[in-house]
Amino acid sequence: MAKNYYDPADLRKFGEITEWSEELGSKFFDYYGKVFEEGALSAREKSLIALAVAHVVKCPYCIDAYTRDGLQRGITKEEMMEAVHAGAAIESGATLVHGVQMMNKYKKLSM
Amino acid sequence: MITKSLKARKDDLSSPKNQLEFLSEGIFEEGELPYFKDKIAETHQLPFKPKKLEILQLNLGYMCNQVCSHCHVDAGPDRKEIMTVETMKQCLEVIKNTGAHTLDLTGGAPEMNPNFRWFVEEAAKAGIRDFIVRSNLTIILANKKYHDLPEFFKKHNVHVVSSLPFYKREKTDKQRGSGVFDKSIKALQMLNAVGYAQEGTGLKLDLVYNPSGAFLPTDQQAMEQDFKKALKEDFNIDFGNLFAITNLPISRFLEYLIASENYEDYMYALVEAYNPAAVENVMCTNTISISWDGWLYDCDFNQMLELKVNSKVQHISEYNEDILNDRNIIISQHCYGCTAGAGSSCQGTVT
Numbered sequence: 001m002a003k004n005y006y007d008p009a010d011l012r013k014f015g016e017i018t019e020w021s022e023e024l025g026s027k028f029f030d031y032y033g034k035v036f037e038e039g040a041l042s043a044r045e046k047s048l049i050a051l052a053v054a055h056v057v058k059c060p061y062c063i064d065a066y067t068r069d070g071l072q073r074g075i076t077k078e079e080m081m082e083a084v085h086a087g088a089a090i091e092s093g094a095t096l097v098h099g100v101q102m103m104n105k106y107k108k109l110s111m
Numbered sequence: 112m113i114t115k116s117l118k119a120r121k122d123d124l125s126s127p128k129n130q131l132e133f134l135s136e137g138i139f140e141e142g143e144l145p146y147f148k149d150k151i152a153e154t155h156q157l158p159f160k161p162k163k164l165e166i167l168q169l170n171l172g173y174m175c176n177q178v179c180s181h182c183h184v185d186a187g188p189d190r191k192e193i194m195t196v197e198t199m200k201q202c203l204e205v206i207k208n209t210g211a212h213t214l215d216l217t218g219g220a221p222e223m224n225p226n227f228r229w230f231v232e233e234a235a236k237a238g239i240r241d242f243i244v245r246s247n248l249t250i251i252l253a254n255k256k257y258h259d260l261p262e263f264f265k266k267h268n269v270h271v272v273s274s275l276p277f278y279k280r281e282k283t284d285k286q287r288g289s290g291v292f293d294k295s296i297k298a299l300q301m302l303n304a305v306g307y308a309q310e311g312t313g314l315k316l317d318l319v320y321n322p323s324g325a326f327l328p329t330d331q332q333a334m335e336q337d338f339k340k341a342l343k344e345d346f347n348i349d350f351g352n353l354f355a356i357t358n359l360p361i362s363r364f365l366e367y368l369i370a371s372e373n374y375e376d377y378m379y380a381l382v383e384a385y386n387p388a389a390v391e392n393v394m395c396t397n398t399i400s401i402s403w404d405g406w407l408y409d410c411d412f413n414q415m416l417e418l419k420v421n422s423k424v425q426h427i428s429e430y431n432e433d434i435l436n437d438r439n440i441i442i443s444q445h446c447y448g449c450t451a452g453a454g455s456s457c458q459g460t461v462t
Contacts, residue, residue, distance in 0.1 A: 012379055044333070072322070072329040074337050076279065 011061045044073050051080060052087030112288060113178055117363060119189040124366050127417040134360065134444040138375055144382050147446045154387040159440040161409075164432055165397040166213040168411060168457065169194070169202055171221040171230070172403045176253045179287045181321065181364045183415055186219040193223075194403040199230045201405060201427045206237045210432060211399075213241040215457065217411065220250045222257060235267040243270045245319075245457075248298040249291055261298075261305045270315040271302060272354070272457075276323045278341035286323040299348045308349040316349075319459075321356045325373035327380055327451055328355035331460045354459030357381075359412050359448035381447040389454025392461035395440045401427055409440045411457070416445070 018025025036046050047069050054062030070080050117125035124130055138144045151157050172193035175186035194202075206214060214234060221227055221244060235242060244264065251260045264271055275295055276286045283292040299316075306312035318338065322328050335353035342348040358364045360377060368374040395409040399420075405427040408414040419425050422438040454461035 008376075012383075068326050071324060071326045074277070074329070074334055 006060050008060075008064065011064060014061070044075065047073055048075065048079065048083040052083040055084050056087040056091050112285075113180055113363070115178065116185045116187040116189050117366060118185055119187070122366065124362070124369075125185065127415065130361055130365060131416060131418075131443055133365070133369075138378060139444055144378060147442050147444050150382070150385060150447075151387075151390055151442070154390070156387065156390050159390075159442055160396075161436055161438065161440060162396045164209070164211050164399060164436060166215055166394070166399075166457075167206065167209055167211045168215040168217060168398055168400045170217050170400065170402050170411065170414060171219065171224040171227060173219045174223045175219040175247065176223065176250055177220070177247055177288055177291065179363070180367055181286055181323070181358050183359055183362045183364060183412060184219060185362045185415070190219065192403045193225070194405075196226050196229075198403070198405045198427065199226060199233075201430075202401060203230075203233050203237070205427060205430045206234055206239065209239075212239065213243065214239045215243040215245070215398075217245040217457075220247050222246065222250050222260060228263065231263075231267055231269065235269075241270055242268065243272050245272050245274075246298075247287075248273045248275070248295040249287075251298040251301060252294045261301045261307065264302075265305045265307070265314060268314070270317070271307060272317045272319060273299070273302075274319045274321070275299075275338075276321055278338050278345070282323045296346050296348065299342070299350070300346065303347075303349055308351050315351055317352045317354060318350050319354045319356055321358055325368060325371060325377045327357055327384060328455070331355040331453065352459070354457070355453075355455070356457070356459065357448045357451055357455035359445050361412060361445050362415055378444070378447070381451045384451035385447060386450055386452060386454060386462065388462050389450045389452070392456075393446075393449045393454060394456035394458070394461070395449075398457075399435060407435065409438075410449075412445055412448075413441055416443070418443075 015029070018029065036043060036050070041049075047066060050062065051066040051070060054066050067080065124133075135146070139146055148157060151159060170184075173184055173186045173190035174188065174193060175182075175184075175190070176188060178187040214237075216231075218224070224230070231244070246260070251257050273295070274287075276283050280292040283295065284290065302316055303309065305314075307314045307316040320328060320334055320338065328334065331353060334355055338353050339350070342350070360368055360374070360381075365374075368377050395413070398410060400408040400411045400414045402408065402414050406414075407420045407422070407425055407427065407430070408418065409420060418441045420435065420438055421441055422435050424431050424434045449455050449461075452460075
């Protein structure tokens with residue numbers, strides 16, 4: 001076993017998850033491939049969404065993969081950073097909106 | 112930014128033999144990735160044979176006014192290898208009699224060959240259907256004596272193919288040197304001004320995109336649309352097609368891959384993107400590459416690796432198309448660069 005939880009080389013082995021569950025693995029990768037095809041959203045737009053989500057779920061593999069994907073698509077570093085901020089804003093917003101719950105509870109408990 | 116060729120730096124990688132050894136060791140020797148010959152054998156494409164010859168590509172010399180960090184030629188101002196008039200005359204004889212429909216002049220900066228203009232004038236007389244000069248653009252502004260190149264190209268109906276790694280300054284300058292982007296833009300505007308890529312003139316101007324880093328090019332058409340929109344909006348520049356070219360892991364790009372610790376990932380990416388359909392149409396199947404000193408190669412990359420054609424005929428002085436076309440193409444792991452994804456050639460994707 002490696003001494004680290006994350007190894008960049010493991011990303012290349014992602015496809016191997018299918019070996020231990022052929023049906024579910026295959027269905028997942030079919031679905032995954034389909035999701036990122038050109039559709040109502042362009043593949044470029046989806047790549048930026050994926051990059052933002054990669055940061056929110058803090059997946060180092062996904063960050064590597066979608067930074068590379070963005071470079072390949074000619075996405076600029078400014079666009080990438082704005083996407084990361086969009087993700088971060090939603091994430092911090094999600095935390096802060098709970099502040100209302102705190103306020104509600106505070107008011108309810110206070111005389 | 113590097114300022115000298117590998118050769119001038121006496122770097123180990125300036126030796127083609129060392130490059131080829133490196134490309135056969137490590138992940139390939141240990142069986143992590145398959146050798147290229149084994150990969151194409153899987154789809155019964157070995158031995159690898161050419162099809163009909165369509166393109167003669169002549170390298171007029173390795174001298175260049177730029178020292179691009181990805182250059183597979185290891186070109187630069189310090190390279191002195193230049194095609195002589197004698198070799199040019201031998202080439203002209205071949206051009207007059209060839210079955211190929213395209214003549215493709217490259218370098219270095221081919222314009223820096225002192226006999227470039229004479230050669231273009233003579234070669235244009237042969238009436239080849241498509242006469243390409245690969246221009247790095249900045250040469251047009253490098254010296255007063257080159258300022259009239261757009262007019263010269265126009266006069267001989269030369270099809271200009273120019274490198275522009277990206278439509279933004281930062282990435283272009285990182286790969287090709289500070290100030291290259293602004294000069295390239297100016298040169299493109301000069302080409303447009305004499306009629307290149309303008310409706311009704313028939314003057315063709317295409318651009319070459321290659322990734323500025325350890326990643327593969329994406330969809331050529333999508334990239335072309337992005338380039339067209341940006342260059343038109345920002346600089347009022349028109350061009351015909353965009354050719355997306357994959358960087359092959361040789362010479363200075365190999366040096367970069369190793370130094371930046373991207374080599375293994377890059378080779379994995381190339382092998383993963385291997386496309387047997389691209390193998391069918393890869394450029395060595397329809398091209399002969401001729402070096403500054405008249406030797407014959409399957410492609411410009413094999414030329415830089417000093418892998419002469421596997422044929423009885425190896426030099427322009429003994430050129431024979433029928434004998435040459437019967438050869439087996441020489442392959443190694445660098446060939447994965449031309450077979451990844453939609454494929455890659457000097458004319459862009461191949462599928």
